[in-house]
Amino acid sequence: MHFTRRRLVLAAALAPAMPFAHAQPKAPAAGKEFRDVQPPQPTDAGGKVEVLEFFQYSCPHCYTFTPHAESWQKKRAADVAYRRVHINWDNSTINHTKTYYTLEQMNLLDKLHEKVFAAIHRERRRLLDPKEIAEFVAANGVDRAQWESNFNSFAVSTKVSRAGQVWRAYRIEGTPAVGIDGRFLTGPSMAGTLEGAIVVMDTLVTRAQRERAKK
Numbered sequence: 001m002h003f004t005r006r007r008l009v010l011a012a013a014l015a016p017a018m019p020f021a022h023a024q025p026k027a028p029a030a031g032k033e034f035r036d037v038q039p040p041q042p043t044d045a046g047g048k049v050e051v052l053e054f055f056q057y058s059c060p061h062c063y064t065f066t067p068h069a070e071s072w073q074k075k076r077a078a079d080v081a082y083r084r085v086h087i088n089w090d091n092s093t094i095n096h097t098k099t100y101y102t103l104e105q106m107n108l109l110d111k112l113h114e115k116v117f118a119a120i121h122r123e124r125r126r127l128l129d130p131k132e133i134a135e136f137v138a139a140n141g142v143d144r145a146q147w148e149s150n151f152n153s154f155a156v157s158t159k160v161s162r163a164g165q166v167w168r169a170y171r172i173e174g175t176p177a178v179g180i181d182g183r184f185l186t187g188p189s190m191a192g193t194l195e196g197a198i199v200v201m202d203t204l205v206t207r208a209q210r211e212r213a214k215k
């Protein structure tokens with residue numbers, strides 16, 4: 001399966017005829033179900049294993065993957081730190097990235113992250129114009145003036161810039177993708193199914209935990 005930023009295809013992940021039991025081998029293979037990150041990237045999770053979910057609000061496959069990722073987060077081990085990194089390939093969708101980091105800045109992710117996804121993919125709203133975004137969050141109980149202040153703040157701009165540095169360092173070519181401890185990258189396109197990606201994530205996290213324990 002060819003998986004690029006311009007042609008985001010998950011035919012295997014969406015094919016109902018493919019049973020999960022046959023979609024994922026027990027031992028994921030480097031270069032197939034995952035790839036090594038070269039060079040390995042520093043992490044921001046201290047002594048924990050860092051898991052990064054690379055996504056875009058505009059990506060339908062990210063929207064489909066979200067319930068799986070959310071379920072995985074709830075069951076993750078105490079020594080695993082999970083965070084998302086929003087990607088925009090160019091400035092055409094930079095306001096989606098700004099939206100995500102404004103939600104993070106204002107501690108609104110639990111309230112509005114899934115609603116933004118739903119608005120784009122179920123209600124067919126673009127949410128790219130700052131005024132439309134402000135109207136959307138205001139309709140969901142957020143003070144519009146505070147939103148606009150944060151949306152245009154240096155703090156959010158810094159987070160947007162940092163996100164760009166991170167996904168480029170990981171050499172992300174398509175979404176959704178998941179980075180494990182600065183060393184591995186997987187995702188549904190590599191694992192073959194949405195569920196298979198979770199299995200590979202578990203395997204790579206366990207590997208990272210064991211290797212950290214040896215140090």
